[in-house]
Amino acid sequence: MAIRMMACTVCHGPQGRATQAGYFPRIAGKPAGYLFNQLVHFRDGRRHHAAMVDLVQHMSDAYLRDIAAHFAALDLPYAAAPPAGASAAVLVAGRHLVEQGDAARNLPPCTACHGPRMTGALPAIPGLVGLPRDYLLAQLGAWRHGERRAALPDCMAQVAQRLRPDEVEAVTLWLATQPTQGDMKPVPATALPQPLPMRCGDLGP
Numbered sequence: 558m559a560i561r562m563m564a565c566t567v568c569h570g571p572q573g574r575a576t577q578a579g580y581f582p583r584i585a586g587k588p589a590g591y592l593f594n595q596l597v598h599f600r601d602g603r604r605h606h607a608a609m610v611d612l613v614q615h616m617s618d619a620y621l622r623d624i625a626a627h628f629a630a631l632d633l634p635y636a637a638a639p640p641a642g643a644s645a646a647v648l649v650a651g652r653h654l655v656e657q658g659d660a661a662r663n664l665p666p667c668t669a670c671h672g673p674r675m676t677g678a679l680p681a682i683p684g685l686v687g688l689p690r691d692y693l694l695a696q697l698g699a700w701r702h703g704e705r706r707a708a709l710p711d712c713m714a715q716v717a718q719r720l721r722p723d724e725v726e727a728v729t730l731w732l733a734t735q736p737t738q739g740d741m742k743p744v745p746a747t748a749l750p751q752p753l754p755m756r757c758g759d760l761g762p
């Protein structure tokens with residue numbers, strides 16, 4: 558599998574360990590269920606990126622599951638996060654929203670689903686740290702405009718639509734500068750509040 562997956566390293570970095578310098582998302586170590594769902598989303602038209610769509614277009618569910626399992630099993634260190642290029646006030650606002658949300662607007666904390674350290678949760682919630690800021694911005698924008706979709710009910714579309722532009726700025730700036738050292742593995746689903754604050758179709762019924 559590692560040899561067959563060499564084609565992916567051009568963009569996703571050696572072993573899928575793309576760093577935060579650029580646009581490509583790291584895929585190594587993400588939950589297998591999440592990776593599988595994304596490959597299916599590209600194949601079935603819920604996510605759009607020409608190269609990704611071409612690559613997976615003719616792949617079966619079984620093969621996509623093997624690919625997802627391969628990258629999910631890679632436990633490799635992360636590059637250090639880039640320095641924060643934002644004011645303290647913006648970073649405080651970003652952190653507050655990620656950790657507290659805004660109950661008045663029905664906006665749950667991101668950590669309720671993405672894990673207390675935002676390293677993701679099994680089986681299908683990705684981590685939010687170690688990703689390029691441009692990638693985070695693009696994903697939240699794509700959800701807001703219906704260009705990225707997940708299975709219904711699409712909790713992330715609702716989250717993205719509730720965020721104001723200045724909050725998207727602050728949240729992505731804060732996330733992109735969080736430390737990437739220590740245990741970056743996704744937490745078990747039992748480490749999250751039950752039930753989750755919103756329903757997400759990709760996590761099953």
Ligand code: HEC
Nearest residue numbers: 564565567568581582584592595596606608609612624695
């Ligand atoms: C030409 C560059 C390129 C190649 C080659 C490529 N990818 Fe991607 N991939 C991307 C880009 C860019 C994105 C983000 C697209 C977006 O903005 O939604 C992406 C996204 C993904 C995602 C979703 C990640 C996430 O966090 O949601 C997965 C999974 C993925 N690629 C797997 C693969 C696999 C497996 C291969 C090899 C079979 C591969 N990619 C080859 C460019 C590439």
Ligand code: HEC
Nearest residue numbers: 594665666667670682683696707712713716753755757759
């Ligand atoms: C109710 C649970 C829930 C909450 C709250 C939540 N998320 Fe998510 N998030 C998810 C799920 C589930 C996915 C995976 C969706 C999919 O399969 O496409 C996801 C995916 C993402 C992704 C895509 C990551 C990648 O690698 O492409 C980003 C970015 C993201 N969330 C940001 C946020 C931010 C920022 C917040 C807080 C403002 C937040 N999320 C709150 C459940 C949640």
